[in-house]
Amino acid sequence: MSEIANRVKKIIVDKLGVDESEVTPEASFTNDLGADSLDTVELMMEFEKEFNISIPDDQAENIGSVGQAISYLEEHVK
């Protein structure tokens, strides 16, 4: 697993209070990991802080699962 993926997983475990084993690439933040709309916003902010990037709102809307977050960040983080 990439270093980015590990950091993403760590943030999700911390912010959503879920077990690491639940954080699979397919896992949806809202359907599988119990996130509500505020949790999702907080996750995006944490990704921005951790990776020092800015995720535009229209792109953040398309990041709904662990795998989508990892792909987006792998693509955009220098």
Add this chain to the structure above:
Amino acid sequence: MNVTLRRVVVTGLGALTPIGNTADEYWNGLINGVSGADFIKQFDAAKFKTRFACEVKDFKVEDHMDRKEAKRLDRFSQIAMAAANEAVAHAKLDDPSINGDRVGVIWSSGIGGMITFIEEMKNFNAGDGTPRFNPFFIPKMILDIAAGHISMKYGFRGPNFATVSACASSTNGMIDAFTYIRLGKADVMITGGSEAVVTEAGIGGFNAMKALSERNDDPKTASRPFDLNRDGFVLGEGAGAIVLEELEHAKARGANIICEIVGGGMSADAYHLTAPHPEGLGVINVMNAALEDAEMKPEDIDYINVHGTSTPLGDIAEITAIQKVFGDHAFNLNISSTKSMTGHLLGAAGAIEAVATILAVKNDIIPPTINHTTIDPAFDSRLNLTLNKAQHRTVNAAVSNTFGFGGHNATVIFKKYEA
């Protein structure tokens, strides 16, 4: 509109205080004269005029909620949940036969989520001006959110809001809760208050007003109501919760009736931001209003749990008012300030002092005013200020007074339950 007022009883208690983390522990602390004051642990107070406070000890949030929930709650809401959980369990309200539509929550605080506000602004100020506010910032900070969390946990769908009147907040809330049940708008109300502002801004702000004791060489004796050398209040944090219930509802489900709440009074000084009215006008009015509401005479009262914050002017104004309302019966009363032990919990003061007053009525014991060493001739020596040691006496009825900056006054009366 003519309505028959329904009777309201107390059926559950909870407390998380600087001298005990449950209602039982709190009561034991009270009757044993324990001081909750110590040097501040929550931040480095080295440069502050006051370096001590009455903090809650050994509070483990994970004992009361999971980590994810804890993260969404400011400390004032976390301790609210702990006290409310205890009161709900004590009253056995976690019962599917109770109609949640008829159970409400009125939860108070003087200030609300100050810690959250400070943290978010610190983060913002440390950045380059780009706003990166946490989405939980507002729902953690707002003062009404504790009432919301309690309702969500238990499905209590009745009246739900917060009251704010500074240090009278939770007494105002309790009177509202009492009124709603009396009028038939709810059958059960969880009411109380919580405060958690032992922070740089809390201590610094009250220091700037010269409201706090600065007895840094002896924090444990700093809160000394009625003592000649009192020099201000000691800031406290914590929560108190009370379950009020309509009498027939309580009887029908076999609830444990602790005592009855029989009257509430509210008034304003309309005089000054922070100073009490010199003749105690608002305080005289509020005690008279509570007695009238309870249809009681001054002679019916045995104990007054005073606001008594240990400030030079406030203690005198309150006792002056008591003597005006109670006349010679003032000398038969037990009077005590439990703030000598707990410090001043601001918006939660009314809640934890109501718990103390209710337990005095239940147990026939008056918790003391500790830390008294030097007589202040401003107080008539015939008054029984319950100095330093708890006293046993039959307590049929007792009054709890609270007053807030802004000139708000609120008083409640509790009485032994008689069928």
